[in-house]
Amino acid sequence: MPASFLLRRALRSGGVGGAVLIYLAMVGMLEKFAPLDLVGTALPLSRLLVLSAPAVAGYVAVRPRIHAGEVQRPTAGPAMAAGAAAGAAAGAVAVAWMVLVRTIGVDALRGIFVSVTEGALGVLAFGLGPAAGAAVLVPAAAAAGAVGAAVRHVPGPVARALGLALASTLLFALLQRIVPTVLFELGLDPYWMYDRVHGGLTYLGALVVLGVSGVGSWQTAARRARVERRIREVPPEARRAVRLVGVAVLLLVLWVTPQLIGSVLSEIMGTVGVFLLMALGLNIVVGYAGLLDLGYVAFFAAGAYTLGLLTGANLVTAFGLVPPAIVAHLDFWAAVPLVMLVAAVVGLLIGAPVLRLRGDYLAIVTLGFGEIVRILVTSNWLKPLVGGAQGLRDVTDAAIFGIGFRDPQRFFYLVTGFCLLAIFVSRRLANSRVGRAWNAMREDEQVAEAMGISTTNYKLLAFATGGALGCLSGALFAVKLGTIQPGSFEIPVSITALAIVILGGMGSIPGVVVGALILMGLPGLLAEFEEFRFLMYGAVLIAIMILRPQGLVPNVRRMRELQEEERLQDAWLRAQEARGEALTGAGEEGS
Amino acid sequence: MALLECRGLTKSFGGLAALQDLDLEVSPGEIVSVIGPNGAGKTTLFNVITGIYEPDQGEVWFNGHNITGLKPNQITKLGIARTFQTVHLFPNMTVLENAMVGQHCRTRAGLFASILRLPWQRAEEERVRAKARQALAFFGPRLTGYREDQPASMLSYANRRRLEIARALATEPKLLLLDEPTAGMNPVETQELTRLIGKMRDELGLTILVIEHDMRVVKGVSDRVVALDHGRKIAEGSYEEVAHDERVIEAYLGRRAVESA
Numbered sequence: 085m086p087a088s089f090l091l092r093r094a095l096r097s098g099g100v101g102g103a104v105l106i107y108l109a110m111v112g113m114l115e116k117f118a119p120l121d122l123v124g125t126a127l128p129l130s131r132l133l134v135l136s137a138p139a140v141a142g143y144v145a146v147r148p149r150i151h152a153g154e155v156q157r158p159t160a161g162p163a164m165a166a167g168a169a170a171g172a173a174a175g176a177v178a179v180a181w182m183v184l185v186r187t188i189g190v191d192a193l194r195g196i197f198v199s200v201t202e203g204a205l206g207v208l209a210f211g212l213g214p215a216a217g218a219a220v221l222v223p224a225a226a227a228a229g230a231v232g233a234a235v236r237h238v239p240g241p242v243a244r245a246l247g248l249a250l251a252s253t254l255l256f257a258l259l260q261r262i263v264p265t266v267l268f269e270l271g272l273d274p275y276w277m278y279d280r281v282h283g284g285l286t287y288l289g290a291l292v293v294l295g296v297s298g299v300g301s302w303q304t305a306a307r308r309a310r311v312e313r314r315i316r317e318v319p320p321e322a323r324r325a326v327r328l329v330g331v332a333v334l335l336l337v338l339w340v341t342p343q344l345i346g347s348v349l350s351e352i353m354g355t356v357g358v359f360l361l362m363a364l365g366l367n368i369v370v371g372y373a374g375l376l377d378l379g380y381v382a383f384f385a386a387g388a389y390t391l392g393l394l395t396g397a398n399l400v401t402a403f404g405l406v407p408p409a410i411v412a413h414l415d416f417w418a419a420v421p422l423v424m425l426v427a428a429v430v431g432l433l434i435g436a437p438v439l440r441l442r443g444d445y446l447a448i449v450t451l452g453f454g455e456i457v458r459i460l461v462t463s464n465w466l467k468p469l470v471g472g473a474q475g476l477r478d479v480t481d482a483a484i485f486g487i488g489f490r491d492p493q494r495f496f497y498l499v500t501g502f503c504l505l506a507i508f509v510s511r512r513l514a515n516s517r518v519g520r521a522w523n524a525m526r527e528d529e530q531v532a533e534a535m536g537i538s539t540t541n542y543k544l545l546a547f548a549t550g551g552a553l554g555c556l557s558g559a560l561f562a563v564k565l566g567t568i569q570p571g572s573f574e575i576p577v578s579i580t581a582l583a584i585v586i587l588g589g590m591g592s593i594p595g596v597v598v599g600a601l602i603l604m605g606l607p608g609l610l611a612e613f614e615e616f617r618f619l620m621y622g623a624v625l626i627a628i629m630i631l632r633p634q635g636l637v638p639n640v641r642r643m644r645e646l647q648e649e650e651r652l653q654d655a656w657l658r659a660q661e662a663r664g665e666a667l668t669g670a671g672e673e674g675s
Numbered sequence: 676m677a678l679l680e681c682r683g684l685t686k687s688f689g690g691l692a693a694l695q696d697l698d699l700e701v702s703p704g705e706i707v708s709v710i711g712p713n714g715a716g717k718t719t720l721f722n723v724i725t726g727i728y729e730p731d732q733g734e735v736w737f738n739g740h741n742i743t744g745l746k747p748n749q750i751t752k753l754g755i756a757r758t759f760q761t762v763h764l765f766p767n768m769t770v771l772e773n774a775m776v777g778q779h780c781r782t783r784a785g786l787f788a789s790i791l792r793l794p795w796q797r798a799e800e801e802r803v804r805a806k807a808r809q810a811l812a813f814f815g816p817r818l819t820g821y822r823e824d825q826p827a828s829m830l831s832y833a834n835r836r837r838l839e840i841a842r843a844l845a846t847e848p849k850l851l852l853l854d855e856p857t858a859g860m861n862p863v864e865t866q867e868l869t870r871l872i873g874k875m876r877d878e879l880g881l882t883i884l885v886i887e888h889d890m891r892v893v894k895g896v897s898d899r900v901v902a903l904d905h906g907r908k909i910a911e912g913s914y915e916e917v918a919h920d921e922r923v924i925e926a927y928l929g930r931r932a933v934e935s936a
Contacts, residue, residue: 509790512789512790513790517803518784518789519789523765523768523772527766528765530727530763533746534747535756536748536752536777537776539748
């Protein structure tokens with residue numbers, strides 16, 4: 085590849101990398117993440133971000149090129165040079181921006197760009213003065229770019245092991261508020277691994293995690309094929325026994341989890357559980373039946389308010405607490421079946437008008453339904469029933485024999501119980517006549533109808549079933565908080581649930597669990613992330629669509645679907661051929 | 676009495692008349708071929724019979740019921756199954772699952788039975804599996820064994836066509852509509868399928884209506900041939916009669932060809 089071309093491309097991707105750096109600084113991410121130490125004090129999350137932009141620029145700059153009918157890949161030397169150039173360019177762009185900001189003056193800019201602060205500039209300058217900072221940033225970015233470019237020349241197995249090791253180190257570093265607590269509760273000393281003062285991994289801890297996971301993944305990669313074969317050879321009865329043991333272990337782990345992670349983290353896990361339950365419901369609608377529902381929050385709200393009204397919640401008014409216009413005083417457990425019944429009715433109400441819609445149109449209309457529900461619950465018209473903007477208070481607790489579940493650690497059990505139930509139901513449905521019908525409908529609605537499946541009924545069934553789980557999650561949400569505020573039922577809830585399903589892999593239950601843990605658990609664990617929650621959802625969704633459209637833990641079936649394109653083309657070509665042949669055939673016979 | 680009877684079917688799309696006052700009768704156990712040049716209304720006829728389109732005028736009677744205006748899934752349940760001109764499988768479901776979907780309309784396990792996995796539901800699943808395997812086995816070893824668990828999209832083109840027929844067979848139809856079943860197949864495969872179409876009638880007792888372009892196939896399978904052009908029936912009778920009908924030749928080759936012949 086000619087050097088001039090490499091250089092041009094390096095500058096181009098470096099420029100984009102620099103723009104990313106500026107963006108990260110201007111949204112305030114760099115400053116916000118600066119106190120979050122990952123390893124020792126040398127690597128706060130902000131610094132990792134500053135270095136990763138040039139690294140990606142370097143990686144992108146040396147991508148193969150097709151020129152004059154040949155594939156051109158730069159060799160290691162020029163590639164590293166180009167990567168360094170790209171990184172340096174990114175650094176230089178950031179430096180130029182810093183100079184510009186300084187010239188205009190930070191205070192003058194603050195009026196418009198609230199996040200442009202000394203702190204953000206300080207992160208980009210590695211905590212040094214303007215001149216020294218620039219002198220460090222550019223070479224550091226160049227080095228990062230060179231590393232990014234070098235990644236393409238690391239042999240596959242090594243790259244995989246290394247990638248996994250780095251990813252698990254990052255994960256352990258990000259879980260700095262949960263792992264030490266768990267270790268401590270287990271009676272182990274966490275402080276050789278985690279820094280007591282700064283929170284992140286100690287250098288020793290980082291090295292150990294890096295080494296163990298690197299060696300571990302290297303070893304398992306080598307043995308993987310053999311292990312997989314042995315798993316396949318296990319007889320069905322034994323496999324069943326293994327599965328039972330697995331489930332028992334899982335239950336045991338879940339049983340001790342709240343004690344291990346403590347009250348604060350249990351609280352977060354409770355929220356994760358509520359969203360997991362909701363995403364499991366949405367997974368039936370979107371993942372199984374292929375109906376893109378953007379107004380899923382409607383069910384969440386319906387569940388919460390129905391539970392409130394059935395169990396005797398009160399309205400907050402100017403005259404103090406008053407009971408709503410219609411209210412029952414049931415026990416939580418007596419109300420749950422009714423909530424699910426209401427859910428099914430709501431599912432039918434939403435499902436019936438959209439039966440003829442598909443894809444984009446369905447998405448838009450359901451989005452509208454989500455808004456309708458939000459407007460209804462805040463309206464004056466329904467105020468005597470659901471309390472308008474003030475909402476409901478005094479939602480009952482889900483007590484068994486007088487033992488309540490509002491305490492975060494107990495709530496964990498409640499929500500986990502319902503999630504396990506939802507997983508059980510989802511799995512059973514997936515491998516049944518109903519699941520097959522949904523599947524067939526998702527793949528080709530018209531053909532499913534022609535094969536004797538009433539698509540009308542199965543769409544409604546999907547809305548009702550998924551809606552029941554969505555309502556249940558809403559009811560649990562109300563129990564968890566004890567109050568119901570209309571602000572909790574806005575569009576972002578739908579988007580979050582959908583993001584969970586997409587990130588994990590549509591139609592895949594383990595995927596949904598992983599998706600909920602990442603998208604709900606991480607921002608909960610790291611307060612720093614909370615502010616950028618939706619920015620990160622967007623970034624994660626874009627990344628997943630580009631890099632791994634089938635999701636993190638894909639459903640096998642979905643994976644195939646995405647590889648379908650070329651086969652369709654193949655079929656088309658054959659059909660064309662056939663058409664040609666048939667015509668000649670007919671001609672011969674006719675004359 | 677005729678198993679299928681179309682009376683005065685008319686269907687137009689905008690100004691284009693796809694079917695014009697078409698009458699068609701198919702007796703039980705008959706194999707009838709529908710031929711005609713492109714755009715003659717053959718596939719529209721299938722779509723009207725199976726309920727995908729509702730006719731503008733006319734009625735479709737099947738097995739003593741007026742099925743005009745019924746939904747496709749209801750018509751399938753009554754006993755009409757079809758294949759499509761371009762293969763329409765469920766590409767990401769396995770071969771066996773595709774055939775099992777065909778059994779949908781003959782089974783009844785719903786939401787709760789499936790969740791609770793009631794004994795009768797399990798027995799039904801076993802039966803569905805067995806029936807689906809039986810339908811696949813109709814094509815000999817091509818769709819059985821290890822192929823059962825392959826996604827349908829991995830099959831060869833001819834096998835996809837076969838699977839589509841197997842899926843239709845799994846609905847346990849009385850009348851089978853095949854839309855260009857041999858399109859895209861090589862001569863050997865075509866010959867084999869021609870033989871199998873006869874076997875479906877003889878062994879499974881099916882009545883078959885088939886759209887076909889390949890005249891060798893038409894000659895090989897048909898008891899009766901119906902020729903369409905511009906949505907009208909222009910000829911009907913044995914293969915010999917229809918193949919030498921002047922209007923049919925004209926429809927395929929145009930007027931001048933007839934004059935010069």
